[in-house]
Amino acid sequence: MNATVGIPQALLFYKYYPLWETFLKELGVDIVVSNPTTKKIVNSGTSLAENELCLPVKIFFGHLVDLKDRVDAIFVPRVVSVERGTYTCPKFLGLPDLARSLDTQLPKILDPVFNSRLGRKRFYESIFDFGKQFTKSKFRIWRAWMAGVSAQKAYQKKLLAGATPIEAIADEQVSTNNGDLKIGLAGHPYNVHDPYINLNLIKKLKKWGVSVATEEMIPPKILEHEANRLPKRLFWSYEREVVGAAFHWMRNKSVDGIIYILSFACGQDSLIQVLLESEAKKRKSVPLMSLVIDEHSGEAGMITRVEAFIDMLRWRAV
Ligand code: SF4
Numbered sequence: 001m002n003a004t005v006g007i008p009q010a011l012l013f014y015k016y017y018p019l020w021e022t023f024l025k026e027l028g029v030d031i032v033v034s035n036p037t038t039k040k041i042v043n044s045g046t047s048l049a050e051n052e053l054c055l056p057v058k059i060f061f062g063h064l065v066d067l068k069d070r071v072d073a074i075f076v077p078r079v080v081s082v083e084r085g086t087y088t089c090p091k092f093l094g095l096p097d098l099a100r101s102l103d104t105q106l107p108k109i110l111d112p113v114f115n116s117r118l119g120r121k122r123f124y125e126s127i128f129d130f131g132k133q134f135t136k137s138k139f140r141i142w143r144a145w146m147a148g149v150s151a152q153k154a155y156q157k158k159l160l161a162g163a164t165p166i167e168a169i170a171d172e173q174v175s176t177n178n179g180d181l182k183i184g185l186a187g188h189p190y191n192v193h194d195p196y197i198n199l200n201l202i203k204k205l206k207k208w209g210v211s212v213a214t215e216e217m218i219p220p221k222i223l224e225h226e227a228n229r230l231p232k233r234l235f236w237s238y239e240r241e242v243v244g245a246a247f248h249w250m251r252n253k254s255v256d257g258i259i260y261i262l263s264f265a266c267g268q269d270s271l272i273q274v275l276l277e278s279e280a281k282k283r284k285s286v287p288l289m290s291l292v293i294d295e296h297s298g299e300a301g302m303i304t305r306v307e308a309f310i311d312m313l314r315w316r317a318v
Pocket of ligand 1: 092
């Protein structure tokens with residue numbers, strides 16, 4: 001019987017699920033994805049986590065709990081670096097250790113290391129080391145990895161064409177995205193695309209007649225080029241993408257406004273917030289609103305603020 005491996009529907013799930021799913025399936029593993037985030041998942045994660053942790057990591061813990069009695073192992077990769085010369089958030093570097101330290105009985109944690117800083121050879125060695133748990137055949141591991149890479153490319157193509165990660169993963173039709181206003185949603189993909197975290201913001205905006213742009217709809221080369229306009233290179237990859245998207249929208253005025261969704265207790269987000277606010281002030285091209293979220297964020301307060309922002313944008317456009 002095949003091993004059953006759980007993949008938490010949180011954090012980097014929104015970036016790499018097709019890669020991870022295909023790679024593991026091709027290695028002969030059955031996949032179980034945790035349920036979409038709910039209040040129960042948030043509460044169970046929050047009760048296990050240190051208070052100072054950011055909400056997305058607390059929610060990730062809740063997804064581990066959601067999976068724990070249904071699988072033989074849980075996939076929690078250690079994503080150190082995804083391009084040379086950069087790092088990811090320190091929480092991603094230590095995520096398997098954080099999971100193992102939780103005061104709850106979890107199944108085995110599978111923690112392949114993804115670290116581009118070590119160069120191609122060592123990167124692939126760590127893929128082979130991980131794959132060896134499932135097959136002795138190096139060729140099969142390589143073939144599984146390449147199948148994952150091609151699934152990931154197909155996924156990114158759908159995102160570029162306007163699908164949300166959830167739509168692209170479920171192979172659903174792209175939801176309508178036409179409105180008299182267009183708002184760019186900047187932020188980490190798990191904040192922008194987990195409807196529970198952001199109180200279903202994308203759906204609400206579309207209902208209010210606003211179309212939505214996200215960083216996934218911008219080609220990576222453009223994100224890179226825009227992020228390079230910072231006087232000092234940011235060494236966190238995912239934050240470079242957030243900055244790249246917002247700078248792109250501000251420079252070519254392709255949106256009417258930008259909402260930056262950030263997590264309370266996230267050091268990177270606090271820094272990016274300052275950078276974006278200062279660029280918005282300097283350019284005076286596209287209004288920017290920051291929406292800070294934590295486990296206590298209330299829907300009524302968020303709706304009032306976003307509606308006021310939209311009213312201001314509509315008034316500005318007259
Ligand atoms: S980047 Fe911020 S929000 Fe994301 S995991 Fe790290 S600390 Fe949490």
